[in-house]
């Protein structure tokens with residue numbers, strides 16, 4: 081009998097030999113050293129490592145916000161990739177309502193108002209904020225504000241979603257609820273995601289692969305495939321296999 085071979089995926093993004101050094105008065109501070117990896121379409125990749133291992137620097141370089149000192153980032157088949165970003169703080173505009181915040185990126189592109197509102201409403205539903213369209217940012221909890229930030233990052237249908245510790249400022253219970261929400265949103269939207277996190281559980285709950293960076297300068301220490309079935313539920317975090325993967329990550333981080 082012929083063996084069925086897995087379809088080979090072409091990566092959407094390749095990172096080659098990336099190094100980043102920041103100028104200081106001591107010959108330069110090296111944040112990243114020769115980091116290489118690939119990301120396939122619709123893949124969810126988490127990046128984990130100790131504080132100062134260059135995770136945010138890596139994300140900023142991929143986003144095109146910071147030039148690398150060495151190496152390159154290539155988006156295959158995409159001339160001008162659309163990128164959505166979410167940070168630890170939601171950074172909502174306090175003088176705009178929930179729906180106005182979500183619409184902002186498309187408003188800047190001059191899109192028709194009706195189409196804009198329809199897209200924003202669709203995303204409000206996706207992130208579970210129906211009924212809060214006209215609320216002000218100050219009236220939202222931390223978790224709700226991050227949902228708005230995720231919706232805002234998705235509104236221009238990005239090729240790549242970059243998440244920099246998006247749940248880092250939330251309390252533990254809200255954070256865990258947001259993992260389930262993000263997992264659902266990712267499955268519904270089929271986006272390619274790179275998530276920077278401090279949390280081993282968060283990375284395993286959400287990602288297809290976890291990249292571990294070493295303490296400064298950040299080098300790629302481990303590229304771990306997360307072979308846990310989807311959709312993932314809370315109980316999965318208490319299984320032996322989850323524990324085994326968590327231990328592998330912990331050992332690599334230490």
Ligand code: ADP
Pocket residue numbers: 102103109110111129130131132133134135136137138296
């Ligand atoms: P992480 O996200 O893993 O905590 P960062 O990428 O924020 O790490 O930072 C990596 C290292 O680079 C740290 O030592 C940090 O102080 C330094 N660094 C980050 N951004 C800058 C900058 N703009 N100028 C100088 N040093 C920086």
